[in-house]
Amino acid sequence: MSIPLRAIHYFVEAARAQSFSVASQRLHVSQSAVSHQIKGLEDFLGHPLFVRRGRDILLTALGEQYLQQVAPAIDTISHASIDMKQQKSRQLKLALHGSLAVKWLIPALDDFRLRYPNIDLSLQMLTQDGRFDTQFADCFITTQPPRTGFTQYHLYDERLKPYCAKPLWSEAQQLREPHLLTQFPLLSAASVFSSNQPGEDWRRWFAAVQQPLPPHTKIHHFSHVLLAVEAAKYGQGIALLNEFMTSTAERADSLYELPLHSIRTDDSFYFVYPNRAAKRIGLEALGKWLVALCKERSL
Incomplete structure (x- = not known):
């Protein structure tokens, strides 16, 4: 008895996508080819695997059971084939x-x-x-x-340090008290911490030395740290950055670290x-x- 491996592969893709159309795109074949292979598999097994409702498909109870049994085997075959093909690839x-x-x-x-x-x-x-x-x-x-x-x-474990452009650095490098930084605009990146609170990076930086973020601090907000990096380079304020986000060239030419404390992030x-x-x-x-x-x- 010949096992219809291609049909089983098509079945797994369709079941995971819950769509013959999406499965056909992933498999780079026509939708009718997917439908034909699955119909042949159902005939081979003697059981319906899907309930068809127009364009929607739902696994039957037996279809769900069959998926749990054959999907790991299909994945193993797929991974083994990819690994074998890539063994000598550079x-x-x-x-x-x-x-x-x-x-x-x-x-x-x-x-x-x-x-x-x-x-x-x-x-x-x-x-x-x-x-x-x-x-x-x-x-x-x-x-x-x-x-x-x-x-x-x-x-590495991510740490944030205060950076700014040279004109600001020339003034700010003399400051040894964190709260004095707030005479300059602070640049905050929302992507650094998973928090809905604006300015969470600076709030944590001040908290690390048991200080609150001073009221009325001027903070410019950015959705991503990349944007804060660019704003800092153009002298728009002081940003909390990690060394991953500041290239060696930038640290030499346009971004300068302030001699103040750093903080660990969660990453x-x-x-x-x-x-x-x-x-x-x-x-x-x-x-x-x-x-x-x-x-x-x-x-």
């Missing part, structure tokens, strides 16, 4: 947040390419941290490392990849290089 896809790539990694890539000329490293923009789709990328930089099934390298950064890909060319080298890069910059 191309690595690294997924990370765009801001991290632009401000920290890209300026350092020449060093990696000089050290490992045979590894073709490409960058993918990560839009959702904590989602590790190995068909999208081979490895990831994340603040939410998986608990199991992945090798991880700790890169630590990790480089991770699936355990099953451990033999993949370049993964270990990339992980060690990233760790060394962080140590070199005292992160």
Whole structure:
């Protein structure tokens, strides 16, 4: 008896998407091809797997049971095939947040390419941290490392320090009391802490030395730290930034650290990849290089 593996694959995709149309797009086939394969599978099994209501589809109880049994096997076959295909590949896809790539990694890539000329490293923009789709990328930089099934390298624990442009720095560097900074505008990035309170980054910075954020402080708000970086470079105020977000060139030319305290955020950064890909060319080298890069910059 020949098992209809293609039909089972199509069934799993359709069940997960709850749509023949979406499944056809993922599989790069026509919708009628998906429908035909699933009808053949239902005939083969002798049971309906879906209840069809116009364009909507719902799994039957037996369909749900079948999905739970066959989906892991399809995933195993898929992962094994991808891993086998990539064993000798020298191309690595690294997924990370765009801001991290632009401000920290890209300026350092020449060093990696000089050290490992045979590894073709490409960058993918990560839009959702904590989602590790190995068909999208081979490895990831994340603040939410998986608990199991992945090798991880700790890169650094995020700290925020006050930075500003040179004209402001020339005045502010003499100040030793945090509350005196509020004579200048403060730049706040909402993306740093998960809080609905505006100015949460500065509120925590003052709280670290048992001081409240002074009332009537002038704060300019930005949705993302990248925007706060640019505003600081143009002398619009003082921003709390981590060294990931301030490139070496920027710290030399346009952003200056004030000699005041820093604070830890809730985030630590990790480089991770699936355990099953451990033999993949370049993964270990990339992980060690990233760790060394962080140590070199005292992160």
